[in-house]
Amino acid sequence: VEAGDAAALEALLEPLHPADIADLLEQIDGRDRRALLTLWPGVMDGEILSELDDNLREEVIATLAPAQLAEAISELETDDVVDFIEDLEPERQAEILAGLDAADRVAVEKALAYPDYSAGRLMQVELVRAPEDWTVGQTIDYLRAAETELPEQFYHIVLVDPRMKPQGYVQLGRLLASRRDVRLSDITEDSFRTFHVEDEQGAVAYAFNQYHLISAPVVDDDDRLVGVITIDDAMEVLDDEHEEDILQLAGVGSESELSDSVRETMRQRLPWLAVNLVTAILASVVIGLFEETLVRIVALAVLMPIVASMGGNAGTQSLTVAVRALATRDLGSSNSWRVIRREAVVGLMNGAVLGLAMAVVTMVWFGSPLIGGVIAVAMMLTLFAAAVGGILIPIALERMGVDPAIASGPFVTTVTDVVGFFAFLGIASMVLA
Amino acid sequence: VEAGDAAALEALLEPLHPADIADLLEQIDGRDRRALLTLWPGVMDGEILSELDDNLREEVIATLAPAQLAEAISELETDDVVDFIEDLEPERQAEILAGLDAADRVAVEKALAYPDYSAGRLMQVELVRAPEDWTVGQTIDYLRAAETELPEQFYHIVLVDPRMKPQGYVQLGRLLASRRDVRLSDITEDSFRTFHVEDEQGAVAYAFNQYHLISAPVVDDDDRLVGVITIDDAMEVLDDEHEEDILQLAGVGSESELSDSVRETMRQRLPWLAVNLVTAILASVVIGLFEETLVRIVALAVLMPIVASMGGNAGTQSLTVAVRALATRDLGSSNSWRVIRREAVVGLMNGAVLGLAMAVVTMVWFGSPLIGGVIAVAMMLTLFAAAVGGILIPIALERMGVDPAIASGPFVTTVTDVVGFFAFLGIASMVLA
Known part of the structure; x- marks a missing residue:
C-alpha cells in the first residue's frame, strides 16, 4: 500500500x-x-x-x-x-x-x-411526528409522500397535540400491523417518556438502559417537541461513561486515547502520580515516627510493606464496588447502611483470615510469635479501615457533588497506608519495646 | 408500608x-x-x-x-x-x-x-420474515393479518430465500415510506450482517456498537435463519462486559452484586487478596536481602515504600489502558509496538520528573544528596519497568488466551514491587556502602 x-x-x-x-x-x-x-x-x-x-x-x-x-x-x-x-x-x-x-x-x-x-446536544432534530388524531392510513400516506425528507433511521412516530407537545408514540411495527382506519392514539406504547433538552446525557443513557427504550422525544422549556434521542446514541454515552469510570479509577485522564502522543499521555498521567507521591510521602512520615524501633527490629522494615499493600488492594476492591454501584445507581440512601456494614464485616473477616496466615509465615520466617501476632492484628485493623474507607469515601464525595471515580483513589490510599504503617509499627513499638 | x-x-x-x-x-x-x-x-x-x-x-x-x-x-x-x-x-x-x-x-x-x-442464547426466535420476492403491499397485508402473532417489538423484516437463508433486511421506516408495488429486495439496508448461533456474545455486542446495528439475524450451521438479536440485548451484554472488566481489574469477582451476602462477598475477594499476599511476601523477601543496609541507614526503610507505591500506580495506569484497549479491540498487532514504545517513553519521563522532585524532598528531609540521587534513579527504573510491564503482561496474557483483566494485576504488582525495592535498596547498598 x-x-x-x-x-x-x-x-x-x-x-x-x-x-x-x-x-x-x-x-x-x-x-x-x-x-x-x-x-x-x-x-x-x-x-x-x-x-x-x-x-x-x-x-x-x-x-x-x-x-x-x-x-x-x-x-x-x-x-x-x-x-x-x-x-x-x-x-x-x-x-x-x-x-x-x-x-x-x-x-x-x-x-x-x-x-x-x-x-439537547445528543438529540437529532430529524424525526417523524404526526397529529394525535390521525389514522394509520393518513400516516402511511404522509410517509409515502414525504419519503425523501424522512430521517435515515426511525423507529417511532411521535404524536403531538396542536401546540407540539408530545402525547405518546407509535411503534412502526404496530403501525404496519394495524388497519388503515385505526387511530394512532389507540396504538401508542406504554413505555413512552420524554426528556428535557437540559437533562444530563448520563441520566438519559441510564433511562434507556433501565426501561429498554429504543427512542425518546426531547422537549424544551415549553414542553414542545424539539428532537429525538435514539438508542445508538444512548449506547455510545453509556460506553463513554464506562470508559471514563474505568480510566479515572486508574488515574488515567478520561479522554485518554491509544492514539495520543507521548506528551499528551504524560500530561494526563503526571498529575495523578504527583498526587500519589504526596500521599506516599505522608505514609513515609508515619514510618519516620518509628525510626528507632525499625533500627532495633529490622524485621519490621522487611514486613511493613505487606500490611500496606494488602490494605491498598482491599481498599481498591471496596472502592471499585462502591464507585460502580454509585454510577449505576444501585447504591442509594436506602441500602448504603447495609452495604457499609457488609463491607466492614468482610474487611474484618478477610483481615482475620489473611492476618493469621501471615502470622504463621512470620513465625516460620523470623521465628518470632510476637511479631506474628502484631502483623495479624495490624492486618485486621488495616483491612477493616480499607473496607470502610473504600465505601465511605466515594459515598461522601458523591454527596458533596464530586465525581467519586476521579477523587476517591488518593484518599483511600492515604487511609490504608497511614493506618497500615501506623497500626503495624505502633503496635510493634508498644509490644516489643 | x-x-x-x-x-x-x-x-x-x-x-x-x-x-x-x-x-x-x-x-x-x-x-x-x-x-x-x-x-x-x-x-x-x-x-x-x-x-x-x-x-x-x-x-x-x-x-x-x-x-x-x-x-x-x-x-x-x-x-x-x-x-x-x-x-x-x-x-x-x-x-x-x-x-x-x-x-x-x-x-x-x-x-x-x-x-x-x-x-444462540441471546437471540429471540420471535421475528418477522418475508420471502425476498414480496412487495411492500403484500408485506403490509401479511402483517395486518398476523397482528396477534407478531413480536412485541421489531425493527426490521428479514428477507429469506426459499431455503430460509437470510438475504437482507428492510427497515420498517423504509417499508412505510414506499409505495405498495415496490419490491422488498429494492429497499434493503446496506448495514445487513448476520451472526452464527455459536458466535460469542462479546463479539456480537462489539459489532452492534461498531456498525450501529439495531437488530441482526442469527443463522445456524446451514445458514438458515433461526432468530434475531436486538440492540437492547446487545447493550446489556456490553454493559455486563464493562462491569466485568472493571470488577476484575479491581480483583472483585465479576459476578459480584450489591445484594450479595457477607459470605458470598468474602468468597469473591479472598482469593485475590491471597494471591496479593504471596506477591507482597515475595517483595518482602527482596527487602530481606538488604537487611544489613537497612539497619545502617534507616532512611532507606522510611523511603522505600514510596518507590514501590509510585511503581504500583504507574503500572496500574498502563495496565488499565492496555486492558481496555484489548477489550475494545483498539490494540492489535498493527499498533502494539507503537503503544509499547509510547508507554516506555512516558514511564521513563514521568520517572525522571517525579524522581527529581523526590530527590529534592529527600535532600531537604534527610540532608543527604546521595540518598536523593539514589531515589531519583530508582524511581526512573521502577516507573519504566511498571510502564513496560503494564502493557506487555496484558498483551502476552491475551495472546496466551487468558483474560488480561483477571490475571494481569498480580503480575504487574510483582514486577513493580520487586523492581522498586531491588532498584532502590540495591543501588543504595552499592553507592552508600
Missing part, C-alpha cells in the same frame, strides 16, 4: 465500513496516515470522520479545505454534526457552519447553545 | 416500571423483601423477575409454586426465558419448561443447547 498505488488502496478500503476505516486510521502511525490521506481523499467522507477519535479528527480536518469539509459534513444527521464540531475552535466552527444549508445550520447552532453533555 | 397495608402497597408499586420495582427489591434488606413478597404477590410478574439480579431471582423463585412461575414466565420472549432459567438447577429448569406451551418449550430447549455466552 505504501507503494503509492492509489487505485489498489481504494479497492481495498472501499468495501469496508466507515467505523473500520476509522479504526485503521487510528492504528497506523502518523506518517502512514498522512500518506494514506494524500493518496485517497475518499477518506474525507463524513461518516468516517465522525467515527474518528477526537484528536485524530482534528488532525485530519486541518488538512481539508472548508468546502471539502462542508460537503463531507452535509450528509450527517444534526446530532453527528454537533458531536463533530463541538470540540473545534470557534473560527473552525464558524467556517463549517457557513457551509451547511440554512435549516441544518440553525439546528446545529441551537444544539450548541445547550450545555455540554445535555440531551 | 411495613404496616401490612397490602392495598396501599399495591397502589404505590403498580405504576412503577418493572425495572424500578426490581431495583427496589434489590435495595431493601432480606426481611423487608420477604414481607413485601408475602403482602403483594403481584411482584411475581415475569417482567419484574427478569429484571432482578441472578441471586435474588433464585431467592424469589424459591418461594413460588411451579404453576405461578410458569404463568409469570409465559409472557416473556424466548431470549428472556433463556436468560431466566439458564442459571437454575436442572430440576427447577425442567419444572418451568413443563409449564411452557410446546412451541416456546422447544425454542427454549434449543437455545439452552447452545454454548454459554453464545449468540
